[in-house]
C-alpha cells in the first residue's frame with residue numbers, strides 16, 4: 270500500500286575546489302566545482318495534504334531565519350516541478366527541519382530541493398533513475414544534482430555536469446558559521462568586478478586535489494583547497510580574512526570559504542584537532558558559531 274508520508278535526510282556540502290571561468294555573454298560562469306557532502310543534515314518530510322490545499326510548507330529546526338515558507342522555497346519549486354512533469358494529482362504538505370546554515374555557501378536550499386525530488390519519487394512510486402533525478406535537479410539549480418548523489422564529486426559546466434570523484438578516507442571539518450548570510454549573486458558580481466581587467470583562463474580540475482583525495486592524504490587535500498570566490502567573499506565581508514587566519518594559526522590543514530560564503534571550512538587532522546580548533550575559534554570571538562562535521566556522506570535518502 271502506498272505510504273502517506275516520506276522523510277528524506279539530505280546533507281550540506283563544502284567545496285574543496287571552486288574555479289570560476291570568465292563571465293559568459295548570458296551572465297553565467299563556467300565552473301569547476303569539487304563538492305564533498307558533509308554530516309550536517311536537513312530532514313524533509315513530504316505528506317499527502319488535505320484535498321484542495323495545494324502545496325504547503327512549514328520550516329522548523331535550528332536554522333529557520335531567512336528561509337521562505339512560501340512558493341519561493343526551493344522545496345516547493347521542486348514539488349511543483351514533479352507535479353507538472355508527472356501529472357500528479359495530489360495536495361502536498363512539506364515539512365523542512367533545517368540544520369544546514371542558511372545562505373552559508375553550503376547549498377541548503379539545493380539540498381531541500383534534492384530531498385523533495387527524492388521524497389516525491391518514493392511517495393508516488395515513480396522509480397526514477399538517478400540520471401532522471403539529476404536531470405530534474407539541474408532544472409532547479411546547479412548544486413541540486415550533487416545533493417542527490419552526495420559523496421565527493423566534480424561538477425563542470427554550470428556546475429551541473431556531475432562525475433563521482435575517486436576519494437578515499439574520511440575528512441574532519443570545523444565550520445565557522447556567520448549569523449548573517451551572503452548573497453550568492455552579490456559574491457559573483459564582486460568577483461567579476463575584481464577581475465574586470467584580468468584575462469581569466471577556463472577552469473580546470475585540480476590534479477593536486479584529485480591525487481590527494483585518492484591517496485586519502487588530508488594534509489595534501491588541505492593544501493590543495495581553492496576557491497576563486499574567496500577574495501570576493503572576503504572583500505564583501507572583511508572579517509572572513511581574520512577567521513581564515515585564526516584557523517590557520519591554530520593548525521588547520523586547510524582553510525577555505527565554502528562556495529560563496531560566508532561559512533569558512535577548516536580541514537583538520539582528526540576529531541581531537543577538530544575539538545581544539547572549535548574551542549579556539551569560539552574563544553577568539555571572531556566567529557558567530559562553530560559546527561563540526563565529517564565527510565564524505567551519502568546524498569539525499571529516504572529514512
Ligand code: ATP
Pocket residue numbers: 335336337341342343344365370371372373374375376377378379381382412450451453528529530
Ligand atoms: P549555495 O551554496 O548553493 O550558493 P547557500 O547555501 O549560500 O547556497 P541557501 O541556504 O541555499 O544558500 O539559501 C539561499 C537563499 O535561498 C536564502 O536566503 C533563501 O532566501 C532562499 N531559499 C529558498 N528555499 C530555501 C530553503 N529550502 N532553504 C534555505 N534557503 C532557501
